[in-house]
Amino acid sequence: MTIEPWTWTRDERNTALFLRRGIADGYHDANMRGICKVIGTLQSPVSVRWAHEMDDNDGQFIWAAWAPEDYISAFRRMIDICRAEAPNISVLWSPLGREGMEKYYPGDDYVDRVGISIFGLEPYEIKTYGAPQNL
Numbered sequence: 001m002t003i004e005p006w007t008w009t010r011d012e013r014n015t016a017l018f019l020r021r022g023i024a025d026g027y028h029d030a031n032m033r034g035i036c037k038v039i040g041t042l043q044s045p046v047s048v049r050w051a052h053e054m055d056d057n058d059g060q061f062i063w064a065a066w067a068p069e070d071y072i073s074a075f076r077r078m079i080d081i082c083r084a085e086a087p088n089i090s091v092l093w094s095p096l097g098r099e100g101m102e103k104y105y106p107g108d109d110y111v112d113r114v115g116i117s118i119f120g121l122e123p124y125e126i127k128t129y130g131a132p133q134n135l
Contacts, residue, residue, distance in 0.1 A: 002049045014090040023074040040086030052094040055101040068103040076105040
């Protein structure tokens with residue numbers, strides 16, 4: 001289950017700064033707790049992927065490209081809250097795979113699995129690289 005920490009507004013509250021401060025000072029705790037409480041009621045095993053692709057700086061996600069220590073602190077806060085409400089979750093840390101992604105790793109006590117995003121679009125690869133790319 002991917003949980004994206006958007007504020008879902010079109011005003012100043014939908015900014016990286018507001019989100020980062022809101023997580024740090026507990027403003028979003030009730031919302032985070034509510035989401036995790038629902039996860040805790042599920043009967044199937046659940047992997048939680050929170051604030052993925054944090055190592056990307058293209059502006060797509062307001063939680064991405066934070067200072068690593070800010071991201072790690074926010075990630076740990078969310079996982080602590082979630083594990084209190086849904087103790088059987090598995091936690092997935094999922095960077096985009098950019099150079100330096102390891103700086104955002106929250107630690108073995110907070111991560112059960114690591115997943116890297118992989119995207120491919122053959123027409124783009126042919127246009128850009130002259131041929132489809134292989135892993």
